[in-house]
Amino acid sequence: MSADPETPRAEYASKKGEVVLRSHEYDGIQEYDQMLPNWWLFIFLGSLAFFVGYWVLYYNFGFFHDDQEVITRKIAQIEEVKAKELDEMLAKLTDDALINQWATDDTVVAAGKEIFLSNCIACHGQDLSAKIDIGNGQSVSLPGLPLTDGVWKYGSKPMDIFKLINEGTPANSTGHNGAKMEAWGQKMPPLQIAQLTAFLIRENPKDFAK
Numbered sequence: 001m002s003a004d005p006e007t008p009r010a011e012y013a014s015k016k017g018e019v020v021l022r023s024h025e026y027d028g029i030q031e032y033d034q035m036l037p038n039w040w041l042f043i044f045l046g047s048l049a050f051f052v053g054y055w056v057l058y059y060n061f062g063f064f065h066d067d068q069e070v071i072t073r074k075i076a077q078i079e080e081v082k083a084k085e086l087d088e089m090l091a092k093l094t095d096d097a098l099i100n101q102w103a104t105d106d107t108v109v110a111a112g113k114e115i116f117l118s119n120c121i122a123c124h125g126q127d128l129s130a131k132i133d134i135g136n137g138q139s140v141s142l143p144g145l146p147l148t149d150g151v152w153k154y155g156s157k158p159m160d161i162f163k164l165i166n167e168g169t170p171a172n173s174t175g176h177n178g179a180k181m182e183a184w185g186q187k188m189p190p191l192q193i194a195q196l197t198a199f200l201i202r203e204n205p206k207d208f209a210k
């Protein structure tokens with residue numbers, strides 16, 4: 001192979017429409033001595049320009065947000081809405097209202113029962129005894145506390161019960177046999193917790209004097 005520079009030859013050849021090869025050769029492979037096609041250069045240079053623009057917008061102007069930021073912001077918004085909902089509910093809930101309005105309303109109590117049956121019976125039992133019958137007159141204790149034994153561990157006022165369901169076992173308590181109750185306020189709106197409370201009041205008429 002002849003040595004570089006071969007530019008004159010390349011120019012000459014390209015004018016004639018011929019293909020020119022670079023002089024070097026490795027393992028029998030040679031390179032064309034040609035300009036890359038315009039469409040290719042356009043994409044290449046375009047992506048470089050895009051990169052610079054994107055970089056500046058992303059890092060200098062904070063124009064785009066990564067998924068983490070978007071999710072964090074959305075969660076904060078949701079938390080805000082939830083806190084507002086809870087405040088609104090707490091503003092109208094009192095021990096008296098729970099006993100004399102909520103728990104006397106059959107629709108409210110029926111809604112509470114439905115929520116109880118689909119969320120709470122695994123630990124508190126369908127009959128609220130925190131036990132499950134396994135036949136032969138034997139029963140097994142479930143993780144939760146019985147809810148019809150007249151004992152209310154964290155306060156026996158309706159609002160105490162609302163608070164316990166909403167916030168779960170208080171942070172300073174070790175729970176019941178080491179088992180704590182989760183904060184259901186994380187999973188259901190305050191309305192449902194009020195309905196659950198009304199249902200529990202209805203199930204324990206002796207505990208909540210009118």
Ligand code: HEC
Nearest residue numbers: 119120123143144145151152153154169175176179180181
């Ligand atoms: C995974 C098991 C579990 C589920 C499900 C569960 N609980 Fe509990 N619950 C417990 C445990 C354990 C305690 C005892 C907590 C403690 O002692 O701190 C408890 C305590 C309670 C208490 C206080 C009882 C008392 O005697 O003071 C109430 C009220 C209660 N749960 C209501 C509910 C409601 C309503 C639901 C459904 C939304 C529910 N629980 C679902 C495990 C559960």
